[in-house]
Amino acid sequence: MKITSIFNPSNLLLAAVVFTAAACTGGNSAPRQQRAAATVTTVKVEAKEVTGLDSYPATVVPVKEVELRPQLSGYITKIFVEDGETVKKGQKLYEIDRTKYVAAYQQAKANVATAEANLARVEQDYKRYQSLQEQDAIASQQVDYAKADLKTAKAQVDAAKAQLSSASNDLNYSTVKAPFDGSIGIHKVRIGAQVSPGQPLLNTISSYDPMAVDFVINEKEIPRFNRLKKEDHSSDSLFSLAFGDNSDYPYPGRVIAIDRAVGRQTGTLTIRLGFPNPEKDLIPGMTVDVNVLNQDHGNQIAIPYKAVVEQMGEFFVYVDQNGQAHQQRVHLGSVVGKDIVIREGLKGGETLIVDGIQKLREGTPVEAAK
Template sequence: MSKVYKQMKSINKITNGLLLGLLAVVAMACSSGNTSPRVPGPAVVSMIDVTRSEVTGVDTYPATVVPVNEVELRSQLSGYITKIFVKDGATVTKGQKLYEVDRTKYVASYQQEKSNLATAEANLARVEQDLKRYEALYAKDAIASQKVDYAKADYKSAVAEVAAAKARLSSSANDLQYSVVKAPFAGSIGLHQVREGTQVSPGQPLLNTISSDDPMAVDFVINEKEIPRFIRLKKEGQIDSLFRLAYTNGMQYPYQGRVLAMDRAVGRQTGTITIRLSFPNPDRELIPGMTMSVKVLNQDHGDQITIPFKAVVEQMGEYFVYVEQEGKANQLRIHLGTVVGDQVVVRDGLKGGERLVVDGLQKLRQGAPIQAATAK
């Protein structure tokens, strides 16, 4: 009996549930029959007028400071370093003495060759007098012509010997001169790679490196598409105002630069080319190897159309904005220029005066009705 009662109670619960569900469906059907579908209103967006403003558009390139002139200092002779005339990192002038290689044998060799030249010249003077005397006697038929021929041969031999002695003396003088390594131009030297007593030979080891200080060059790389632009900048008269330099901390270098040279060819694998600028460096603030930023004025200079960057929508690599046209959103494709703070220059696509949507872009599509938000 208890089992039958439990089954009857379960059936009643199921029946009650079905009745409640049926009533709910009927209520929803009645409710839907008494109301009309909602029509979405216009999207509420923020808009501004497109205007023009003064802009100083610059392109920034990573750059490296390099000396205009740089030379490795090496000995051309064999011997020991006997003197070092300057300190590490010194600033030197052109022709200043830097290193001296043991000069003992080179001085002796020079003196020997001077003596040899003097002997050869004395011998030349003697045979020249003999030749003149023999020629005078031959004119009087006092001696045979063979004697004159021998005198002429001796004279030619003496002339050749003098020439050879002069060549040997010049070579010895060069060796003596090379025994002192001098600065080929004004600049700064680095740390000494040798000390007094170091044995050196022609080309080995490296003594030091000297580089020029003022002016200083700055190298940076551009894409080959920009080459025509930089060729034009190089030819224009007022290019000095186009190039600026900045340190890694953002501080601007006080002097302006100019185009010094362009590399001869574009890299086959990179598609880039190196541009070299020249900057005055009177205070020695630029040091070879420094990493800097080159700022070059671009076409976005002067009176330009600028809009908030947040108003730009990117789609498949192209840029668009929405403007209000007869109460609806009209999508326009634009070409962007330089980003200046939170603004961006529009090079093409806007003329100025349009009502630009700046907020609420996520709600928009082409032709959607829009309404300006109430200003707070």
């Protein structure tokens, strides 16, 4: 019997490849190696006492403020107070040369006396003419003249008294007095300065206790501040102040006014708070921060702010669930120091990943650092 041998080089090459692959794999498919666990730092989520505040830039303004200007012409002859002095209502501040105003007042008084004396004489004449007319001993025309003279004399008295009142006012205006209790600023004039009605500015006086603080809010916040104004707050007020050096003002404030309308261009509304100011720490024009207590106060879930991740306008944290990172969406509240209040998303008791979150994804194996 004849045997025919068939040799195909391609079959030999295929066998070699299969043998090589089997050698590399040991003949079977091995399981893929698991990812190495990321080392992270964790803390337990728990509630803590916090004070959540909303901060607004604000300006200190006096409750009452008036520019002091002269109402007469003349020269400043006296200045009764020092720069920056605290004054009382009615206290003398400046004096304008009173010489001609005293003279005008005295002349007006004399004119009143003369007019009243003339009126008394005319009244006596009129009464006498009336008596004679009753006896038919005088012409009626003479009585009519006497009656007209009486009206004229009365008008002269009224005119003289009006002139006296004007002269009295001028004399009073020659001494500029404090319209209310307050603090006066630095003098804008000195003795000898010439003044005229309205010019120049002599000084400015403002009240200092209480003091007002103005700030603006977005129109969306108006309902909240309307509620705050209506509520009767205790001494532990919802409103406090912080100075530029981060020190706190010791006295609480209260809402005393809300502006009448929202600005058409800005969409904001001005709120005015009142604060006691016995030590004069609040000065008109200074800039402060108004802190308003919000809903994030008391026992709240608060976590380190650095544990929060923002993605597409939403906020997330990572928690350790059985050795794996789980991404949890949260709703943020107020920042309190280095912490932030979580209003929704965490209930307490979770193991929060604080450090190492940059390398995490959903399901990444994690291992707490030791």
